[in-house]
Structures are given as structure tokens and as C-alpha cells.
Amino acid sequence: MVNEIAVCVNDFGEVTEYEKTKFIKVFTKQRNEWRVVKELVFEFCYTKDSKESYLEVLNIVQELGKCKVFVAKNFSDLVHTTLDKMGLSLWNMDGNPICFLDYILEQEKEEEKVSKFINHSDISNDGQFIISLGNGGCGRYILNLKNLQKDNIGITSKQALKPFLNRKIFNELIIACSHIPNWLEEDLTKLNLKFQFSKIGESDYIVVINNYDGY
Numbered sequence: 747m748v749n750e751i752a753v754c755v756n757d758f759g760e761v762t763e764y765e766k767t768k769f770i771k772v773f774t775k776q777r778n779e780w781r782v783v784k785e786l787v788f789e790f791c792y793t794k795d796s797k798e799s800y801l802e803v804l805n806i807v808q809e810l811g812k813c814k815v816f817v818a819k820n821f822s823d824l825v826h827t828t829l830d831k832m833g834l835s836l837w838n839m840d841g842n843p844i845c846f847l848d849y850i851l852e853q854e855k856e857e858e859k860v861s862k863f864i865n866h867s868d869i870s871n872d873g874q875f876i877i878s879l880g881n882g883g884c885g886r887y888i889l890n891l892k893n894l895q896k897d898n899i900g901i902t903s904k905q906a907l908k909p910f911l912n913r914k915i916f917n918e919l920i921i922a923c924s925h926i927p928n929w930l931e932e933d934l935t936k937l938n939l940k941f942q943f944s945k946i947g948e949s950d951y952i953v954v955i956n957n958y959d960g961y
Contacts, residue, residue, distance in 0.1 A: 748854040750774045750783070750813035753843045761839050764818040764825050770806065772813050773847055780847050784813075796824060803828045815854060817843070830945055857944060857952060876910055876919075885917030892924050892950070903927040911937060914957050921953040 751774075754767035762768075772784035786809055803825055810816070816829060817837045829836055835854060839846050879886040889910075891903050904927065910919070911933065926943055930953070934941045940956040 748815055748851060748858065751815045751817060751843075751847055751850055752810050752813050753816075753839075753847075754788075754818040755843070760842055761817060761819045763820045765822060767818065770810075771843070772810065773843060775847070775851065780844060784810075786810075799824055800828055803832075807832055807834070815850065817846075817850065835944070835946075857946065876906075879920070886920070887916050887918070888920045888922070890922045891927075892922055904929060908933065911939070911955075914939075914959070916957055918957070919955040921955070923951050923953065924949050926951055926953065 750772050752770055752772045754762055754764050755769050755771055756762040756766070757768060767788050770786040770788050771782045772786075773780045774783045775781075786806070788806075807829070814833060815835045815837070817839050819840055820838055821829070821836060826836060835857075837850055839850075876887050876889045879888055887910075889907060891906065903923070907921070907927075907930075910916070914937065931941070934955060938959075940958060942954045944952045944954070946952055
């Protein structure tokens, strides 16, 4: 369960870019209040090569310990890739951390619930690819593409997903997959559907698609 969030901050306590940060503060929520439980002094050196930067990231991850949620205004490609491979959940945010920590915590907990649901479900075994979350009237659905992508059973991700997307008869669709289908982002944009991609494991992704027009 998520209970700590690390944030790159400047002298004024506001979120800053990873490469410009002076402090990394680790927050935890205690009795409905966010408190700083750890503070790392951080000095980024622009003369570092990729190997030195990689070792620096490794050191930071070790210092963060059990904290697996990391926030900055921006991460460089190298840092983002390295942290992502280490299983950290990365967020790009701006402003005072107190303004967004509750939001991140809520989203992370929701993602944990979805991951547990996926891990305890074998959706494709009975031929049913898209199933409803909760009661049928909530408009929330989940699609497990991982088995389709892994087993190559003759049904493509586009065949399983596109008819459902085109009908837009949902409020939210959560997709679990081993890789993001290369056609998906373009189609979602054309359909005016909002979406967010998240990596939750070495080869596990979650795609959350929202139809704000309703159905």
C-alpha cells in the first residue's frame, strides 16, 4: 500500500525539475496531515556522464527505501527510464506538494486495486474480454489484453477493443496489457477520448480511458 511520496523541491518548498532540485522530501500522511519524514540534500551536477547519473539515481532509490512514488516538475529521459525500470511510479507536477499529494495518493490506491483485480482474474478464459466493474450501471469496465498478447489465440487487440471504443458506451475503461498497442493512442485521440498510460511492472501496463461525454 502506498504511504510515502517523495518530491523534488527547491528552496521555497515547491516542486522543481529533477536536475534543479536541492532537496528530496519524503511525505507521509499521518492523522489526515502530510508530514515530512525524510529529507535528502541533493546536488545535481551537469558535468556528469550517463554512468555517473545512473549511479546517482541508484543511490537515491536506495535512500528512498520503501518509498516507490516519486514526483518532480520534470525528469530527464535517462532518469525517467532508469527510475521506471526500478519500479517507481513517476509523476510530473507543479506547485506546492500539499496541493496535490492527496490526489496522487488517491490515484495510486485506485491503481493498486485495479492491479489486484487483474492479478486475481483470468478474463479471457471464458471468452469474455471486457467485463463490468461493480454493478452494470456504473459505466466502468476492464479489459485484460495480457493473455491475448501472450497466447496469440487468433484475436488481435484491435479486434477485441476497437468495436467497444467506437460505440463509446462507457464512462471509464481500464486496460491491462503487456505492451501498449501501437494503434491505440491515435485512435483514442480521433475518438476524443481522454487516456493515461502507466507502467506498473517490468512488462505490465495500465491504460485508463475516460469518456467524459458519458453514454
